[in-house]
Amino acid sequence: MIGIPLGLAYCNFGEWFLHKYVLHGLGKNPKSFWSFHWHEHHQKSRRNQMVDDQYTHPRWRQTARTREMLGLAAVVVGHLPLLPWAPFFTATVWYSTVRYYFVHRRAHLDSEWARVHLPWHYDHHMGRDQNANWCVTHPLFDLLLGTRKEFVGAQPPARLAKEQAAVPSPVDSGTMHSLAS
Structure with missing residues (x-):
């Protein structure tokens, strides 16, 4: 049964680590498989007040959503060998991976x-610094590792509208690589 809390902590750290070092680290290179996250997902989210319409497209279309699902499927399959020795841990990783997808999609x-x-x-998408707030389902490792920065999500809606009007788009401010590169 210790596998359940260990699996939850492991998955939250996994969100933090993969988001920071793979999706943003490797993903800023336009030629990387992971570039969809920074060049498509962040761009659409920023331009549409957090909404990414790729979650409404069919799954079989080659979109950021398809690549996200492939990455999550790799996490599930990659933990399959642990099932006989750590069934609660493995089941928790699988649960957390599926939950991640549905929570992220709804967001x-x-x-x-x-x-x-x-x-x-x-705040990760709409705040001033898109290189913070790496966790998606729970901010545990952002809090532990000091990468949780409160921006617009914690503000009342009236102040939120004013903040969003003052924050430039990452594409407009030149912080994103050109897709033509």
């Missing part, structure tokens, strides 16, 4: 829900 289809229920993830 990018319903921005008001995300602002209220996942302010750390809302």
Whole structure:
């Protein structure tokens, strides 16, 4: 049974680590498989007040959503060999991976829900610094590692609108690589 809390902590750290070093680290290179995250997902989210319409496209279309699902499927399959020795841990990793997908999807289809229920993830996309707030489902490792920065998600809606008007788009401010590169 110790596998359940260990699996939850492991998955939260995994969100933090993979988001920071793979999706942003490797993903800023336009030629990387992971570039979809920074060049598509962040761009759409920033331009559409957190909404990413790729979550409404069919799964078989080659989109950021498809690549996200492939990465998550690799996590599930990669932990399969642990099942006989750590069944609770493995089941928790699988549960957390599926939960991650549905929570992340909802956050990018319903921005008001995300602002209220996942302010750390809302802040990741809509705050001034998109290189902070790496966790999606829970901010545990952002808090432990000092990468949780409160921006717009924790603010009341009236102040939120004023903040968003003052924050430039990452594409407009030149912080994102050109897709033509």
